[in-house]
Amino acid sequence: MIFYEYEARKIVELAGIPVTKYGFCQTPEEARKIAEEIGGPTVIKSQVLTGGRMKAGGVKFADTPDEAAQHAEDILKLEINGHMPVGVLVDPKAEVKQEYYASVVWDGTAKKPLMLFSDMGGIDIEQVAEEHPDHVGRGHISNLLPVGDYEAKQVIAATGVTGSQLNRATPILAKLARLFRENDMILAEINPLAELTDGTFVALDAHMEMESEAEGRQKKLLRKELGIAEDDNRDPYVPSEFEKNVKEIDAADHRGVIQGKDHGFEGNLGLVIGAGGGSLTLTDAVRSQGGKPANYSEIGGNPSVAKACGLAKEVLKKDGVEKIAVMMSIVSNTRVDIVARGVIKACLELGKDPGETIAIFRIPGAWEDEGNKILDHYGVEYCDRSVSLWDAAGRAVAKIQEQN
Amino acid sequence: MSILLNKDTTFIVQGITGREAVNLTKECLDYGSKVVGGVTPGRKGREVHGVPVFDTVEQAVENHGSQIDGSIVTVPPGFTKDAVIEAIDNGIKLIVVVTERIPRGDVAEMVEFANMHDARIIGPNCLGLIVPEVCKMGGIGGPAKDAAKSYSPGVVGVMSRSGGMTTEISSSLTAAGLGVSTAVSIGGDAIIGSSYAELMPYFEADEETRAIVIYTEPGGRMEAQLADWQAENNSRLPIVAFMAGKFMDDESMKGMTFGHAGTIVEGKEDSATEKIKRLESAGITVVERIDEIPDAVKERIGA
Numbered sequence: 010m011i012f013y014e015y016e017a018r019k020i021v022e023l024a025g026i027p028v029t030k031y032g033f034c035q036t037p038e039e040a041r042k043i044a045e046e047i048g049g050p051t052v053i054k055s056q057v058l059t060g061g062r063m064k065a066g067g068v069k070f071a072d073t074p075d076e077a078a079q080h081a082e083d084i085l086k087l088e089i090n091g092h093m094p095v096g097v098l099v100d101p102k103a104e105v106k107q108e109y110y111a112s113v114v115w116d117g118t119a120k121k122p123l124m125l126f127s128d129m130g131g132i133d134i135e136q137v138a139e140e141h142p143d144h145v146g147r148g149h150i151s152n153l154l155p156v157g158d159y160e161a162k163q164v165i166a167a168t169g170v171t172g173s174q175l176n177r178a179t180p181i182l183a184k185l186a187r188l189f190r191e192n193d194m195i196l197a198e199i200n201p202l203a204e205l206t207d208g209t210f211v212a213l214d215a216h217m218e219m220e221s222e223a224e225g226r227q228k229k230l231l232r233k234e235l236g237i238a239e240d241d242n243r244d245p246y247v248p249s250e251f252e253k254n255v256k257e258i259d260a261a262d263h264r265g266v267i268q269g270k271d272h273g274f275e276g277n278l279g280l281v282i283g284a285g286g287g288s289l290t291l292t293d294a295v296r297s298q299g300g301k302p303a304n305y306s307e308i309g310g311n312p313s314v315a316k317a318c319g320l321a322k323e324v325l326k327k328d329g330v331e332k333i334a335v336m337m338s339i340v341s342n343t344r345v346d347i348v349a350r351g352v353i354k355a356c357l358e359l360g361k362d363p364g365e366t367i368a369i370f371r372i373p374g375a376w377e378d379e380g381n382k383i384l385d386h387y388g389v390e391y392c393d394r395s396v397s398l399w400d401a402a403g404r405a406v407a408k409i410q411e412q413n
Numbered sequence: 414m415s416i417l418l419n420k421d422t423t424f425i426v427q428g429i430t431g432r433e434a435v436n437l438t439k440e441c442l443d444y445g446s447k448v449v450g451g452v453t454p455g456r457k458g459r460e461v462h463g464v465p466v467f468d469t470v471e472q473a474v475e476n477h478g479s480q481i482d483g484s485i486v487t488v489p490p491g492f493t494k495d496a497v498i499e500a501i502d503n504g505i506k507l508i509v510v511v512t513e514r515i516p517r518g519d520v521a522e523m524v525e526f527a528n529m530h531d532a533r534i535i536g537p538n539c540l541g542l543i544v545p546e547v548c549k550m551g552g553i554g555g556p557a558k559d560a561a562k563s564y565s566p567g568v569v570g571v572m573s574r575s576g577g578m579t580t581e582i583s584s585s586l587t588a589a590g591l592g593v594s595t596a597v598s599i600g601g602d603a604i605i606g607s608s609y610a611e612l613m614p615y616f617e618a619d620e621e622t623r624a625i626v627i628y629t630e631p632g633g634r635m636e637a638q639l640a641d642w643q644a645e646n647n648s649r650l651p652i653v654a655f656m657a658g659k660f661m662d663d664e665s666m667k668g669m670t671f672g673h674a675g676t677i678v679e680g681k682e683d684s685a686t687e688k689i690k691r692l693e694s695a696g697i698t699v700v701e702r703i704d705e706i707p708d709a710v711k712e713r714i715g716a
Contacts, residue, residue, distance in 0.1 A: 115517060117633050120524045120604050152521040193516050222490065223516035273665035285601060286575020289630060289657035290703055296660055297701075309577075338581035339563060341555020342436075375555055394562075394584055397704035 040081030193223030265312025276301025283308030287338030294402035317351025345380035364388030424483035510536035534606025540576030567592015589707035
């Protein structure tokens with residue numbers, strides 16, 4: 010789950026890291042009120058789950074509460090990269106002396122969280138790492154032992170930061186590392202971490218992302234502290250009808266798993282494919298041989314006939330789909346005959362001839378003899394493991410091209 | 414020969430009374446594996462296909478009378494970390510974690526604990542490993558008669574991020590007469606117990622293994638780690654790699670699976686294109702098509 014800035018700031022605040030006295034609101038009137046309470050120049054920031062806010066005009070400065078209200082009105086109407094804001098954040102305009110960067114991410118190779126710190130904050134950390142590697146400090150933390158302040162101190166000191174700045178930044182990075190672990194984050198970033206003219210440090214912007222697998226055990230933070238609704242899943246794009254329907258069919262039955270995606274696909278060959286690795290391999294194989302997949306899908310874990318049928322139907326119902334290819338890497342758990350029955354049922358229920366509609370059926374493995382009998386009966390072309398995933402995909406592509 | 418397993422390897426199944434675990438136990442027994450016990454809390458005294466069930470790993474070890482080599486862990490995600498640590502704490506050195514959807518923090522904790530106790534974790538989110546005609550630890554290859562079709566003994570070590578593709582590739586190696594020394598489904602998660610590079614020394618030490626095949630996907634930097642290992646270790650083993658998911662490099666697919674989390678650690682090495690470049694520069698043969706694997710192996714070993 011990706012968090013909006015106002016939520017990320019709240020998470021940071023809950024961890025004991027200082028933040029400015031910001032306010033989140035959804036109307037110009039509320040924005041005016043918050044600006045009045047702040048009582049000075051403010052910044053109005055669009056709350057969207059996308060980058061490039063500043064460039065798009067989603068961040069504006071105001072000298073008066075009236076101006077703050079006006080900016081809020083404009084920003085609330087402003088779409089950024091296809092996203093409408095959920096509100097605006099009203100922040101006091103900070104008197105910044107220096108900007109720093111602090112974050113914690115996973116290092117998959119070391120299998121440990123990695124703390125990062127830079128005294129060149131406010132800009133893209135990747136760029137800093139490339140151009141000024143001596144200005145980026147790094148250090149892993151244990152997954153078992155408590156995070157020591159000294160570990161954060163070492164990382165910061167490695168960038169050359171010393172004096173009171175070192176002592177003020179140390180607990181902030183250590184707290185960030187602790188919240189990363191405790192809240193199951195996959196990204197916890199404060200950028201910029203600002204040193205104000207009075208010498209104090211505050212988190213001026215924060216980016217947080219929680220691992221989806223851990224949401225179940227982070228309910229207290231998600232529901233109680235942040236008030237995020239159960240069904241607020243924050244997809245990176247608006248799911249299509251196809252995607253929604255497949256998800257529903259999958260959820261209705263616990264046996265097996267089906268997944269379907271069609272964002273970025275708009276071909277004429279429907280793919281009813283699996284499992285994870287097989288689907289990736291097959292999608293490539295179709296495209297490399299000049300085929301145009303209408304979708305991506307995954308079948309796995311021995312789904313019921315109804316589920317296999319449901320997926321095939323949704324694929325067949327998509328605009329522009331002329332044929333489907335039913336293909337999987339060798340199965341050991343999923344039963345060939347069940348998938349065969351499911352896809353044939355889908356064709357029949359939609360009034361289509363399975364032999365014409367199914368370009369190829371290539372699923373070798375468990376119960377294949379039983380599956381082949383059914384396919385024979387309906388005149389569906391099938392092949393066994395002696396036909397590679399590449400060749401099976403090629404046959405499907407050739408068939409659909411022949412027709413056109 | 415083999416890596417990690419041999420004909421004498423004993424193991425237990427934690428979560429043995431679950432539906433999938435019951436099947437998996439039968440498959441392993443039918444293949445000839447030595448399943449010496451199972452654990453499901455509260456189910457002590459039962460049997461699963463003749464395998465005694467216990468409440469704790471400690472009881473299973475006590476019943477066996479000597480150290481048990483391995484454990485297959487197939488319990489719900491919320492209980493996995495505890496189960497793995499329980500196994501390690503009872504002297505088990507090889508753990509296959511089948512369970513999916515375990516938060517990264519838990520996986521990292523198990524791995525750190527395993528490292529402290531000289532134990533090795535395979536997975537999570539994997540199908541285990543198999544030494545053809547010797548031992549099968551996990552659902553890899555499916556029922557014994559299906560596994561026999563896909564896996565014959567031979568010279569190629571297989572490591573794969575996809576369980577199904579482990580069998581697909583091994584089947585093609587078997588059909589080509591090359592066979593498999595040991596095949597490991599290493600798991601598809603962002604953090605796993607054993608990466609390609611971490612398993613390479615085992616294959617390197619196995620005289621029977623003459624080449625390695627890896628199946629790989631976008632995301633993470635495990636391939637970069639393998640490329641580095643290969644460049645640094647002057648391995649006797651040629652490696653053939655297949656990269657799936659090249660379509661994910663398309664602009665329209667970006668952001669669907671690539672988060673910006675960790676980009677500084679993972680660098681720009683996440684994409685299929687970058688990974689292929691990197692593997693090739695380390696002398697690893699990257700085939701374009703899945704069916705080119707057996708010939709590429711033959712060419713590399715001069716067979």
